[in-house]
Amino acid sequence: MRTTDLRIIKTKQALHAALLTLLSQKPLEQISIAEICREAKVNRGTFYLHYEQKEGLFEEYFQEIMEDLYQSYEEPYRAVTTLDTHQLDPNTIRIFHHIERFKMFYRIVFSKNVPLTYYYMLFDGIYALLKRDITTHHEHQMAEQISIDYYSAYQANAIIGLIIQWYRGDFSDSVSILNQQLAAILKNVRGDG
Amino acid sequence: MRTTDLRIIKTKQALHAALLTLLSQKPLEQISIAEICREAKVNRGTFYLHYEQKEGLFEEYFQEIMEDLYQSYEEPYRAVTTLDTHQLDPNTIRIFHHIERFKMFYRIVFSKNVPLTYYYMLFDGIYALLKRDITTHHEHQMAEQISIDYYSAYQANAIIGLIIQWYRGDFSDSVSILNQQLAAILKNVRGDG
DNA sequence: GATTTTAATGAACAGATGTTCAATATCTAA
DNA sequence: TTAGATATTGAACATCTGTTCATTAAAATC
Incomplete structure (x- = not known):
């Protein structure tokens, strides 16, 4: 075949x-x-x-959507050659823009009766992007006992946590609010303690 | 009825x-x-x-498992009356112990053909616990532009991110490794920037 | 203990799933 | 252009889903 x-x-x-x-x-x-x-x-x-299932057919679409996610993420790289701490910087990563653009699609992905597969596809996409950045730009900044895999999974899923909250409010908050929230959380968490 | x-x-x-x-x-x-x-x-x-579905039957079990999660979480509270920064402290929250105890169960919850419902049940459980702590103990420490809902969703799902990574390695890492990873990540993220 | 209330049953239904098969149509490669 | 390869078809099958309904059985209430 x-x-x-x-x-x-x-x-x-x-x-x-x-x-x-x-x-x-x-x-x-x-x-x-x-x-x-x-x-x-x-x-x-x-x-x-x-x-095998209708879900397999749906997944083929997902691949195309993921292409857009990758491109959204690459965008700031093309503009500026060397960004120092752009990792997780909400103004440079454009994940929320991407979600907003395909919100009709993500309403399906996050609906509760749908299989976990789609969630993992999104997770894997964000995970791979973050991991690449963490490996390239931040290795030296990390405590050496931290596993990069666990750290990437942590950060990737944290962002999806924001998206879940956003989805549950039916995406009524604007993209800039989401970006601002992420920025504030990252700043806050670095500032206290 | x-x-x-x-x-x-x-x-x-x-x-x-x-x-x-x-x-x-x-x-x-x-x-x-x-x-x-x-x-x-x-x-x-x-x-x-x-x-309505077999999933509804499965959910009744989930409720019992969630009871254990709540109790695992409450445990350190009963032991010590006032813990200051125990929020997200891996030695006091005992989420990973709980997952380990029911790993047979969570293998189902995280398997890719299962509906998202279970994921949300776990998410909601952790979210509620964290939110309560954040509201009670850390309100004053947070930048006021951060929405507690977004922040809780962020932190809750970040922890689940670690669990996903753990699950994908078939839970072969020990609970203490997971606790150590979480502690290191939280420490690292507060230390840099 | 008798009466009322209601849960459980068995049977039947249209439609869906997942699979198999020989027959046919359509593509590729020579 | 033709011969060989293979994707598609229609038909059939056992099983599952989701629903309905009159009947029966087992509870709760008095």
């Missing part, structure tokens, strides 16, 4: 389009595989040839 | 026992409602009288 086969491409396109159409009408949990196939005019058996 | 009715209690007990039996054989995703009912010798219609 090569992915260049025109038949495969057409089938997947049809399924993608069908999923998008249905997602504009109801949440993922309420959409059945049979329904997607009817909409896409694709045999149900064909669906199972390419995916 | 009052919960004191003996018939209800018996039915729920049977379903609980059946779920436990099946969970020792396979993960939750692979267990069907029909299967639980066969095992419990309860009519499938009766199941839907009490729960």
Whole structure:
């Protein structure tokens, strides 16, 4: 099963389009595989040839969204060549902008009946970006008993914690409030103690 | 439908026992409602009288586990009357002990095909505990532009980030390593900048 | 203990899932 | 352009889901 086969491409396109159409009408949990196939005019058996669950189909979209996240993150790097302590600086990382841009999508990702997979995809994305920065720019600043993996997981999930809180308020706060909150938390935590 | 009715209690007990039996054989995703009912010798219609999904049944267990989390957290309070900066002190909060104790359970909670509900239940539990502490003991220490809700969400999910990393290593690190990592991260983050 | 209230049952239903199969259509490569 | 490879189809199957309903059984209440 090569992915260049025109038949495969057409089938997947049809399924993608069908999923998008249905997602504009109801949440993922309420959409059945049979329904997607009817909409896409694709045999149900064909669906199972390419995916195990409807979630697998959804994940293909997620990859595209993650591309945007990576680009949002890279943006400040392209502008300035050497930023010293830009790690976790809310004005340079642009994660909240990215979430805001795809908030319809993230409403699904954070809804409670959806599998944890999507959460992990987001986590892995942010984790990888932070870890790269921590490794490159901050190694010397860290106490050597701290595992970089644990530290990255800590920081990545902390940011997602803010996003969860944001989501639960239906994303009604502005991006700049989120950036300001993150900045204040990081500043505060460094200042006290 | 009052919960004191003996018939209800018996039915729920049977379903609980059946779920436990099946969970020792396979993960939750692979267990069907029909299967639980066969095992419990309860009519499938009766199941839907009490729960919407098998996840609802699972959640009843979760409540008991959360009770243990709360108690784990309260423990140091009972021992010492006034701890000053015990908030987030890994030696006094005993979250990692709790996770370790129920690691079989948390392997399900963090498995990727399970709905986000359980994650949120854990998040809400830790969030509530931290928020109470932050409100009571640390209000004066915080920059006033920080929202306590965002701050609590940040800290609660950061800890879960460590737990995710721990889970992904199949909980092979010891509890004291986790405590030490958290302590080091908190110390490091306060020390630099 | 009799009466009322209500939970549990079994049966049936339309629709979904996940899988298999031979037949067919459509692609790729020579 | 054709021959070979393979993706898609439709049909069928057992099983699961979610729901309804009259009937039965078992509680609570008096």
